[in-house]
């Protein structure tokens with residue numbers, strides 16, 4: 001097999017700080033929507049403080065897999081998940097587990113920004129209030145400010161915190177949603193094509209944000225943009241028709257994939 | 272030929288015209304040039320040209336002919352009739368019309384017989400000339416249109432215009448009817464206000480319209496406030512029942528109920544809206560009223576069988592589906608993304624519903640409440656039977672009350688004389704009711720529309 005000839009932008013900066021500790025791991029994850037099967041047994045380890053990107057053609061099950069990681073699939077009627085998913089070694093599908101707490105630990109940012117029809121402040125304060133993270137108003141103010149700051153939005157909105165979240169631009173809304181997720185201090189952040197509705201400048205901001213966030217969070221993101229995966233992800237997993245074909249260091253996947261299907265996909269032969 | 276047969280004939284002729292247009296268009300297409308539209312459109316166009324003017328003529332003729340004939344007949348009557356009072360003149364004309372139609376009339380006078388035969392002759396003449404004119408118009412339309420069938424004629428576009436015109440006419444009829452009803456209500460209400468000053472009507476606190484037949488001069492007192500208050504009291508009780516029940520039903524149906532339950536329960540709930548209100552009325556009178564009054568005795572309250580409470584409770588049950596099915600639609604419309612956002616932050620289902628879904632749906636839900644309220648305010652049968660008809664200003668829901676709708680019924684049943692304030696007041700009341708419900712509906716629509724825009 002020849003070496004892939006995809007033009008790779010400069011690879012993600014190698015971080016030497018990994019603890020190399022497995023944060024989440026899945027074994028034999030199968031997902032069914034009613035009678036049709038969407039995933040055929042996925043085995044994957046997600047390492048703490050790494051950014052992992054899921055790529056693959058449309059409909060191959062990336063979003064489905066992502067949603068397994070914080071049980072958002074529970075909200076879809078007719079969706080059934082088999083196999084094991086663990087967070088810090090604990091089975092997240094165990095009957096004793098509290099889904100609500102799990103989702104506070106494993107936050108999710110969606111493809112389309114979905115701010116609540118409340119003020120910017122209330123959008124961020126919603127999660128902390130829900131989980132009783134701030135006892136007093138001053139603490140809450142602090143959480144709101146620091147979340148917005150980490151999401152790189154503070155400067156743009158600090159004078160208009162009482163305006164509706166929906167009044168922001170698309171890129172700002174997406175950063176608001178990221179801030180909202182950060183506000184409950186999750187350990188893992190899932191992102192489903194977080195930049196697909198954004199222009200290049202907003203995209204660049206979010207990519208930079210992901211890079212910064214990876215210092216303190218474990219991040220799994222779905223993307224259709226291979227340059228983006230190459231820019232921000234340490235690891236990349238390639239999905240194809242409900243299977244995970246291969247996973248590895250990003251630069252290796254893009255320069256020297258093991259599987260022919262991966263090679264075809266990243267060179268743009270299909271998908 | 273009677274009118275039904277006439278219209279049927281026109282339709283048959285139109286069908287023939289369609290065929291003619293069709294064959295004609297095919298014939299001209301044979302000459303090599305490509306037809307602008309499919310042949311069917313030429314057929315329709317020719318049929319329209321043939322039938323529509325004739326039908327229009329028919330309608331105009333039917334509207335104006337009787338008046339003209341009446342006028343002609345009236346002018347022929349002997350001079351002493353002109354000296355009769357207006358009422359007697361009308362009577363004479365009605366007798367003549369009956370005679371002309373071949374009905375029996377008690378001891379007809381000679382001049383009446385004469386006029387009747389004349390009227391019959393005029394009617395015959397009118398009918399025949401209408402038939403003749405219609406035939407000519409139809410034939411001319413047919414011939415002209417058929418001659419115009421050329422490959423370049425944009426028949427399809429013309430038919431399109433005709434369809435637009437037809438649809439516009441239909442909406443025009445609906446709108447004109449509404450406007451007509453409103454105008455006539457306003458006119459009659461104005462007549463009423465010549466007897467009773469608006470200030471007295473709108474701010475009076477006593478309702479006591481003495482009927483003139485009961486002797487004792489004076490025209491009575493027409494204070495709206497007791498009725499308005501009764502209406503409000505019953506409606507508020509109804510909303511207190513319907514809003515919580517309806518809203519919770521909607522939330523359960525939209526968010527919790529499994530699909531099979533939803534598909535069974537929703538239609539069952541909507542049946543509530545289909546039960547005739549008179550059935551609710553006697554249900555209230557026979558079941559709920561005695562039950563409430565018995566219950567009142569048990570706990571030491573004096574609850575009348577027919578009271579604001581009885582009527583309000585039953586009306587509340589009646590409007591549950593208005594609240595629940597509209598709210599259900601609106602709750603379902605809240606995008607899934609918003610729910611996912613809250614769930615993804617670790618909110619439970621009920622937290623998501625209370626803190627995100629309902630606030631987002633609130634404007635629409637308020638709209639649903641307002642529509643239900645306007646429904647309650649205009650409701651008649653339940654209150655006629657179960658509210659007790661007691662137009663007195665008081666604040667006790669266990670006592671009987673009267674509402675605007677009940678009073679309208681009362682004023683219009685029995686002997687009616689549209690020159691007296693006793694009957695005319697019904698129009699003023701109706702107009703008041705109309706303005707209130709219209710206001711509520713408009714607010715509701717605006718609110719709902721604003722909500723829709725938010726998510727489109």
Ligand SMILES: Nc1ncnc2c1ncn2[C@@H]1O[C@H](COP(=O)(O)OP(=O)(O)OP(=O)(O)O)[C@@H](O)[C@H]1O
Nearest residue numbers: 033038056057058059060061062063064065076224
């Ligand atoms: N809610 C659902 N109900 C039924 N089938 C679904 C549902 N969501 C996804 N699927 C099916 O599961 C498969 C995987 O879908 P998924 O959304 O995970 O793909 P994806 O890789 O995220 O695609 P894309 O890149 O277009 O977002 C598809 O075949 C899809 O039709």
Ligand SMILES: [Mg+2]
Nearest residue numbers: 062063064192
């Ligand atoms: Mg997807």
